[in-house]
Amino acid sequence: xxxxxxxxxxxxxxxxxxxxxxxxxxxxxxxxxxxxxxxxxxxxxxxxxxxxxxxxxxxxxxxxxxxxxxxxxxxxxxxxxxxxxxxxxxxxxxxxxxxxxxxxxxxxxxxxxxxxxxxxxxxxxxxxxxxxxxxxxxxxxxxxxxxxxxxxxxxxxxxxxxxxxxxxxxxxxxxxxxxxxxxxxxxxxxxxxxxxxxxxxxxxxxxxxxxxxxxxxxxxxxxxxxxxxxxxxxxxxxxxxxxxxxxxxxxxxxxxxxxxxxxxxxxxxxxxxxxxxxxxxxxxxxxxxxxxxxxxxxxxxxxxxxxxxxxxxxxxxxxx
Ligand code: ADP
Ligand code: TRP
Numbered sequence: 001x002x003x004x005x006x007x008x009x010x011x012x013x014x015x016x017x018x019x020x021x022x023x024x025x026x027x028x029x030x031x032x033x034x035x036x037x038x039x040x041x042x043x044x045x046x047x048x049x050x051x052x053x054x055x056x057x058x059x060x061x062x063x064x065x066x067x068x069x070x071x072x073x074x075x076x077x078x079x080x081x082x083x084x085x086x087x088x089x090x091x092x093x094x095x096x097x098x099x100x101x102x103x104x105x106x107x108x109x110x111x112x113x114x115x116x117x118x119x120x121x122x123x124x125x126x127x128x129x130x131x132x133x134x135x136x137x138x139x140x141x142x143x144x145x146x147x148x149x150x151x152x153x154x155x156x157x158x159x160x161x162x163x164x165x166x167x168x169x170x171x172x173x174x175x176x177x178x179x180x181x182x183x184x185x186x187x188x189x190x191x192x193x194x195x196x197x198x199x200x201x202x203x204x205x206x207x208x209x210x211x212x213x214x215x216x217x218x219x220x221x222x223x224x225x226x227x228x229x230x231x232x233x234x235x236x237x238x239x240x241x242x243x244x245x246x247x248x249x250x251x252x253x254x255x256x257x258x259x260x261x262x263x264x265x266x267x268x269x270x271x272x273x274x275x276x277x278x279x280x281x282x283x284x285x286x287x288x289x290x291x292x293x294x295x296x297x298x299x300x301x302x303x304x305x306x307x308x309x310x311x312x313x314x315x316x317x318x319x320x
Pocket of ligand 2: 004005006007008039042127128131132140141142146
C-alpha cells in the first residue's frame with residue numbers, strides 16, 4: 001500500500017495541524033511506502049513574498065522531522081523539487097471539465113475570505129490530483145475539508161483511464177479521526193485564518209501568554225461545570241493521560257476553581273509533551289545542511305517514481 005499526503009507551509013504548524021494531521025502521518029509512516037511532502041507550490045497561490053515562502057518551507061521540514069517523521073521510513077520532500085508533477089498537472093488539466101472545479105467549495109471559501117482569486121487557486125485541485133497520481137498512491141490521509149479534492153482526483157483519473165487505458169491508480173481518502181476537532185484560543189476551530197492558533201514550537205514566553213489568554217466563560221467560580229463541552233478541557237485532554245484527565249474533570253464537576261489553575265496544568269502538560277521534539281528541533285536547526293540533504297534525497301526518490309508515472313501518462317495520451 002502506498003500512502004501519500006501533503007501539507008502547506010502557509011504558516012508555522014499549530015496544535016490543530018499536529019493532532020489533526022501530522023501525528024497520523026507519523027503513525028502511518030511504517031506502511032509499505034509512504035510519501036509526505038511540503039506543498040509549497042500550493043502555498044504560492046496565497047503567499048507572494050519569496051523570503052517568507054522559502055523560510056516557512058524550511059520550518060515545515062524542521063517541524064516534521066523534529067516531531068518524528070523518519071526519513072528512513074518515509075520519503076519526505078518539497079513539492080517543487082519534483083517537476084514531473086507540474087508536467088503531469090498539465091496533462092490532467094486538459095482532461096478536467098471546468099464544472100468539476102467550479103463545484104469545489106474550498107475555492108469559493110477562499111475567495112469569500114478575501115484571498116484574491118488567481119487561476120492557480122482555481123486549478124488547485126488539479127495540481128493536488130497530480131501530486132497524488134504521480135506516486136500511484138492508494139491512500140491519502142487528509143482532513144475532512146480535503147475529501148472533495150480526492151473525489152475530484154478520482155474523477156479526473158477515472159476519465160483519463162477511460163479515454164487512454166489504465167494509467168492511474170484510483171486513490172482513497174483516509175479521513176483523519178481527530179480532524180477539525182482541535183479548538184483554538186477563542187473556542188472556534190484552531191486555524192491560521194482565525195488568528196487563534198497555538199504553535200507547536202511557540203517560544204516559551206509567548207506560549208504562556210497565549211495559554212493564559214484562552215477565552216473562558218464568566219460563570220461564578222463556585223458553580224460546578226461540565227468539562228465535556230469546554231474547549232480548555234478539550235485542549236488539556238490532548239496532552240493528558242487518563243488519570244490527569246479524570247482528575248481535572250473532577251475539579252470542573254466540583255466547582256470552586258479558577259480557570260487559571262487549569263491553564264497552568266495545560267502549560268505544563270503541553271510543554272512536557274513536546275519537550276523531546278523541541279530538543280530535536282534545536283539540533284536540526286543548527287544543522288540545516290543535513291535537513292536539506294534529507295529533502296534532496298527524498299526528492300530524488302520521489303522523482304524516480306513520478307518520472308515513471310509521467311512517462312506512462314505521456315505515452316498513453318500521445319505526447320511521447
Ligand atoms: P489552517 O486551518 O490553519 O490553515 P490547514 O488547512 O493548512 O490549517 O491544515 C493542514 C492540516 O491540518 C489539514 O489536514 C487539516 O485537516 C489539519 N487541521 C488544521 N486545523 C485543524 C484543527 N483545528 N483540528 C484538527 N485538524 C486540523
Ligand atoms: N491541499 C492540501 C491542504 O491544504 C495540501 C495538499 C496538496 C495535499 N497536495 C496534496 C494533501 C496531495 C494530500 C494530497 O491541506
